[in-house]
Amino acid sequence: MRRDIFQALADPTRRAIILLLAVQSMTPNTIAEEFHISRQAVSKHIKVMSECELLSQEQKGREIYYHLQTDKMKEIEKWLEQFKELIATRFEQLDQVLFQLKQKKK
Amino acid sequence: MRRDIFQALADPTRRAIILLLAVQSMTPNTIAEEFHISRQAVSKHIKVMSECELLSQEQKGREIYYHLQTDKMKEIEKWLEQFKELIATRFEQLDQVLFQLKQKKK
DNA sequence: AAAACTTGCAACCAATCGGTTTCATTTATA
DNA sequence: TATAAATGAAACCGATTGGTTGCAAGTTTT
Structure with missing residues (x-):
């Protein structure tokens, strides 16, 4: 279990x-x-x-x-941090895409 | 459900x-x-x-x-904040107790 | 020593969970 | 138009969940 x-x-x-x-x-x-x-x-x-x-x-x-055992709660925070990092990189990727589109325009 | x-x-x-x-x-x-x-x-x-x-x-x-829907994840964070606040006040109370003990000593 | 209190554990129960297989429906492709 | 692909829904299944009641064991209190 x-x-x-x-x-x-x-x-x-x-x-x-x-x-x-x-x-x-x-x-x-x-x-x-x-x-x-x-x-x-x-x-x-x-x-x-x-x-x-x-x-x-x-x-x-x-x-x-x-x-x-309050420390144990940090496992939740740790997972949430991992999640937020992924979201952040996603936006970075989006920024990159938008930047490339902008370059093409020129 | x-x-x-x-x-x-x-x-x-x-x-x-x-x-x-x-x-x-x-x-x-x-x-x-x-x-x-x-x-x-x-x-x-x-x-x-x-x-x-x-x-x-x-x-x-x-x-x-x-x-x-990344915003929905904020509900977890919200609960965690609530939790951390309670922990903080607990330590405040502890500080208060320790302070009072110190005063008594004098 | 007997009675009362605090607790954990086991047995039981209906409901839910996480998975499967099967089927119906909608959309794309040959 | 027939076929293949993508998906959701339903029926089913064993395990788990969240609750109950009853009981046994240890600790206080009388």
Whole structure:
């Protein structure tokens, strides 16, 4: 079961959990209170995010605090950068084409 | 069937198609040549991306050229910005806490 | 020691996903 | 005009998803 941060972001509930944990590390119970789904459903979302190393856990007595691994989000940014670079080169190519057309005119 | 650009990005094949189309608009057939899946499978990926308005089509005879709507990608960036802002405020809060601790010491 | 709390895991379920094969339609070409 | 090409849509399939309920295990609290 290959996990991927893009998959982690695909679900709206998980995105909301990420934003929650971006502000403050929390336990599954307190996270679940924010949504209208069961504690176990939240637990499954946490599992998905843990599997792609987006979350780390810290046991404190019988509670577990989940921390967001903010660095992992850079993978998204990295992909977006790659994308933007391609767009940029596309425009460079277009510029080149337009320049050549201009030359021909002369 | 609510579509979402985050869903569009969730599949690795679709991400590859996006990068392809970022360079150059293409027809389903030419896209399919790049992958080891059927043309129809590519067609389904295109459908998903069209449904969230990430692609637009341009009919040219019996061919259809698919164009990437690059603006749509900004929704991802927008969400990422929101995320980064929360992280920033978290550090501000941390700074505040550290400052208060320092004051107490005095 | 017993009861309560916090959690993860397994079993189950309907819906969706990513792929296939088959077919119908439209457009270009022989 | 018959044939070939390009595409989308539908039916089907096994795997995965996002949810549920029930349960077991560890930790506090009484």
